[in-house]
Every structure is written in C-alpha cells, then in structure tokens.
Amino acid sequence: MPTPVAGTTITVVGGDARPGLSGVSSDALVAWFAERGEPAYRARQVADAVWRGDATTAADIQTLPAALREGLDEAFRFDTVADTELRLSDGGLTEKGLHRLADGALIESVLMHYPARPGQRERHTLCISSQAGCAVGCPFCATGELGFGRDLETAEIVDQVRHAARRLAADKKRLTNVVFMGMGEPLLNLDRVLAAVDALNDPRRFGLGARHITVSTSGVVPGIRRLTALGPQFTLAVSLHAARDALRDVLVPLNRRWPVAEVVAAAREHAAATGRRVTYEATMIAGINDTELDAQAMADLLRGDHAHVNLIPMNPVAHTPWTASPDPVIEAFAATLAAAGVTATIRRNRGQEIGAACGQLAAERAGEPAPAVVARRRARLVDESAHALRGERSHEPAPAGIGE
Numbered sequence: 001m002p003t004p005v006a007g008t009t010i011t012v013v014g015g016d017a018r019p020g021l022s023g024v025s026s027d028a029l030v031a032w033f034a035e036r037g038e039p040a041y042r043a044r045q046v047a048d049a050v051w052r053g054d055a056t057t058a059a060d061i062q063t064l065p066a067a068l069r070e071g072l073d074e075a076f077r078f079d080t081v082a083d084t085e086l087r088l089s090d091g092g093l094t095e096k097g098l099h100r101l102a103d104g105a106l107i108e109s110v111l112m113h114y115p116a117r118p119g120q121r122e123r124h125t126l127c128i129s130s131q132a133g134c135a136v137g138c139p140f141c142a143t144g145e146l147g148f149g150r151d152l153e154t155a156e157i158v159d160q161v162r163h164a165a166r167r168l169a170a171d172k173k174r175l176t177n178v179v180f181m182g183m184g185e186p187l188l189n190l191d192r193v194l195a196a197v198d199a200l201n202d203p204r205r206f207g208l209g210a211r212h213i214t215v216s217t218s219g220v221v222p223g224i225r226r227l228t229a230l231g232p233q234f235t236l237a238v239s240l241h242a243a244r245d246a247l248r249d250v251l252v253p254l255n256r257r258w259p260v261a262e263v264v265a266a267a268r269e270h271a272a273a274t275g276r277r278v279t280y281e282a283t284m285i286a287g288i289n290d291t292e293l294d295a296q297a298m299a300d301l302l303r304g305d306h307a308h309v310n311l312i313p314m315n316p317v318a319h320t321p322w323t324a325s326p327d328p329v330i331e332a333f334a335a336t337l338a339a340a341g342v343t344a345t346i347r348r349n350r351g352q353e354i355g356a357a358c359g360q361l362a363a364e365r366a367g368e369p370a371p372a373v374v375a376r377r378r379a380r381l382v383d384e385s386a387h388a389l390r391g392e393r394s395h396e397p398a399p400a401g402i403g404e
C-alpha cells in the first residue's frame with residue numbers, strides 16, 4: 001500500500017490505490033516532502049510538472065533526486081485517465097471525449113470552442129463529469145438511463161481538465177471556462193467536487209478564476225445550503241426543466257425528494273448570501289414542458305429573483321418518446337418569461353451544456369438494450385408524462401442512492 005497523504009482520501013480504484021497527483025492539495029504535497037526532510041520548493045517543482053502537463057511519471061522530473069522520484073511514483077498516479085477517444089462535431093467546434101479510468105469506468109467530457117465575436121473574446125469551455133453514471137435518472141439524459149456507477153476521485157475530475165488544457169495548449173489556446181454539467185450529480189459527490197474546484201482555482205495549480213467555473217445541480221437542497229454556508233466558490237446552475245411539481249417529478253426524479261419550491265428557495269438564499277446570480281437550465285421537450293402553462297409557472301416561480309434562465313432544445317436521446325421543442329415555441333416561452341422580468345437565453349446547437357447529451361458515448365459502449373426494454377421504457381414515459389400533464393404527482397419513490 002502507498003503511504004497515505006495528508007488531506008487526501010485513498011479509495012481503491014481498480015487495482016491502483018494511489019491518489020492522482022492533480023487531486024492532492026498544494027499543502028498536502030508540501031507536507032509529503034516535509035516528512036522526507038525536503039523543502040517546500042520540491043512540491044512546487046512537482047506541481048509545475050503536473051500542471052504544465054509534460055510529466056507523465058516522476059522519472060520525467062529530472063530536477064528531483066532519484067529516491068524522491070521513486071517515492072513519488074509509489075505514492076501517486078500522475079494521470080488517472082487511462083485513455084481517451086475523441087469525437088468532433090459541429091464542424092470541429094465541439095470535441096466529445098470518452099475517457100476510460102483505471103478500473104474501466106467510462107466518463108465523458110465535452111470541449112466547446114466559441115470563436116471570437118464583436119465585443120466578445122474567443123472562449124473554450126469544458127463540460128466535465130463528477131460521477132461515472134448518475135443516480136438521478138432524468139429520462140431525457142443518456143447518463144440517467146445508464147444508472148449510477150461510482151463517484152469520481154478528485155483527480156479523476158481534475159484530469160479531464162488537464163487533458164483538455166493540454167490539447168488546447170498544443171494550439172496555443174487556453175481553457176477559459178469549466179462547467180460541471182457532464183455525467184453525474186455534482187452535489188452528490190460534493191467533497192470531491194469542492195476539492196477539484198480548489199485545484200482548478202488555486203493559482204499554484206490550474207489558476208482558473210471562480211467566475212469561470214460553474215457547478216450544476218438537479219436540486220440537492222442540503223448541498224445547495226452547504227455551498228451557501230461556504231460563500232461564493234463558483235456560479236451555481238440549477239437544472240430546473242419544469243416549474244410544476246407533477247411534471248418535474250417525471251423529468252427530474254429527485255423532485256420527489258426535494259420539490260421545486262424548496263430547490264428554488266435554497267437557490268434564492270444562495271444568490272442573496274453570495275451576491276451571485278443563479279442560472280436555471282431547462283431542456284425544452286415538445287408538448288411536454290414547453291406549454292404556455294409551463295412558461296407561466298416558471299415565470300411565477302422566478303419573478304423578482306436574481307436569476308437567469310437558459311432554454312435548450314432537447315438533444316435527441318434514443319430511448320425516449322420525445323423530441324425537441326420547435327424554435328417558435330421556445331421563443332414564445334422566452335417571451336412569457338421576459339414579460340415577467342425573468343431574463344432568458346435560447347441556447348442552440350450545444351445541448352451538451354446542460355448535460356442532456358452526456359452519457360451518449362458511454363451508452364453506445366454499453367450496447368443497445370433489448371427492443372422490449374426500450375418499448376417498456378417509452379410506454380412508461382408516455383404514461384407518466386400523461387399523468388403529470390393532468391397535474392397528478394408521481395407515487396414512485398425518489399431514486400435510490402441520492403443521500404440524505
């Protein structure tokens with residue numbers, strides 16, 4: 001077993017229990033060297049090598065004495081991503097990465113390039129995963145259909161960023177934004193997500209400003225309250241999808257545990273305490289959550305709040321009976337919000353920004369379910385949404401494994 005490192009959690013991941021170096025705090029690395037009678041600048045040497053991305057083992061850090069290099073390799077992994085398959089879409093503006101981890105778990109990240117426009121510099125935004133799979137089970141999301149695998153280690157979260165930053169650096173570009181909207185519910189893996197944000201934010205490590213980091217939640221109220229107590233760490237985004245409980249019970253099954261009014265109340269307190277605007281995301285599904293009744297319900301819910309709504313046409317996900325709302329319907333929805341003073345943006349072509357498309361590559365690898373399973377799932381969704389549209393709450397329990 002490797003020597004435990006202060007400030008890190010060691011979990012056996014596959015056959016490799018060593019924590020990833022990118023998840024080890026600067027102070028913990030200094031302490032590791034201090035235990036070996038070494039000065040703090042050694043930690044700086046290692047951190048530089050890790051964050052510049054050119055060291056893949058301790059042997060690459062020639063400035064360290066051989067015994068220290070050996071000790072480092074025994075104690076830590078330099079990279080927690082075993083391999084990555086990249087797929088380009090949107091004419092090269094979107095790069096989907098499917099990453100395999102040491103235990104074979106598959107996770108996804110999406111790098112989105114936004115060319116410069118008048119008054120706006122070019123941006124490169126990475127959407128990352130916080131869990132392998134997800135317990136929440138939103139039916140329009142391929143990850144939700146896969147179910148929960150496991151929480152990611154801090155370094156497994158951060159290494160998605162290091163990989164993308166390295167690809168960008170090869171083109172002399174820099175990552176400008178990181179959003180936790182990939183696979184998983186970040187607030188159900190909050191300790192590690194916070195440690196990852198710390199690594200991304202730390203000027204001695206990645207050095208990305210808190211305003212350039214967004215963490216999304218489907219509505220884990222205790223997690224939102226914990227973030228509020230910590231003060232502003234990043235932008236909070238809430239996956240709202242519907243303002244009526246009956247419908248949200250179906251679209252975001254976590255709603256059966258924490259109803260929408262509680263979620264929005266917690267987000268409102270967060271905005272008031274941190275002074276930071278909360279963003280709400282809504283996947284627009286034709287004939288399901290895009291009606292005038294839904295627009296009015298959302299307008300009533302958010303009226304007067306320090307909030308902004310992003311409306312995103314649903315990404316086609318194979319095993320639902322649903323399609324994206326037509327553009328004019330989304331525009332009418334946005335107009336209803338605007339009439340109530342709730343600002344909204346219609347996001348086009350990059351549905352991944354809310355995680356709706358996340359999990360599609362991993363789902364492909366998992367294989368196509370049997371036709372009878374798909375048919376049952378579609379029939380269940382038709383039935384559940386029909387009940388919801390009549391205003392009937394779900395009698396199904398909240399998803400298992402979503403914590404206290």
Ligand code: SF4
Binds near residue numbers: 142184218355356
């Ligand atoms: S949309 Fe997010 S919270 Fe819902 S199942 Fe997918 S990954 Fe989980």
